[in-house]
């Protein structure tokens with residue numbers, strides 16, 4: 042299984058995720074699709090801190106959120122309404138063992154890009170398919186490689202501060218480490234106020250993401266038994282991402 046990055050598994054960083062990723066207009070497309078597809082039950086794969094899972098549960102859907110990062114799930118479980126969601130600690134490949142037959146599976150926040158090698162990605166798709174009912178849908182996004190999102194992952198382009206309750210002002214910045222397409226590696230650094238952490242003020246997290254071309258994704262979906270129903274544009278990030286709507290044929 043792909044191991045999650047420190048930003049998701051280190052409790053010091055997992056608790057910062059929502060503050061630094063605070064514009065969640067990206068999720069509107071997913072709640073809209075859940076409604077359009079008539080989904081009553083959803084598996085949110087790589088649910089992280091549970092923002093989408095909680096939104097869907099608040100609309101009365103039956104929701105399971107699965108993620109391998111215990112610290113992110115702990116953040117999710119502490120949120121209002123969390124008891125309405127079934128939270129499972131595990132990677133996408135564990136989805137098949139959940140004994141679910143959901144109408145819809147989702148992967149938001151570019152979860153699809155964490156699977157660096159094709160075998161891992163294929164296993165994830167197979168497992169998600171096995172958690173769907175026949176005719177059920179999988180919706181996920183992935184960045185368009187040609188748009189070279191990584192060019193913005195530098196300290197000059199991305200350096201942000203947030204006030205974190207109980208912690209103080211935290212600064213976050215990105216450093217691009219390596220572009221070895223289809224893999225891109227970058228580091229996220231978080232500077233805490235002096236004295237908050239016992240062993241230094243800066244905590245870093247290294248991430249490598251896989252940038253797949255559209256035809257590679259379509260092929261991997263077909264191999265897992267999915268039919269691509271639509272490829273949408275993300276309205277909040279026009280031209281930057283493909284949002285795949287695939288149906289288990």
Ligand SMILES: C[S@@+](CC[C@H](N)C(=O)[O-])C[C@H]1O[C@@H](n2cnc3c(N)ncnc32)[C@H](O)[C@@H]1O
Nearest residue numbers: 043045049087088089110132133149150152155
């Ligand atoms: C950028 S976050 C997105 C979280 C959430 N979907 C959102 O939109 O806020 C990526 C998530 O993928 C999860 N992840 C990493 N490896 C995974 C795997 N093998 N299977 C499922 N999720 C994984 C991480 O733990 C993290 O929560």
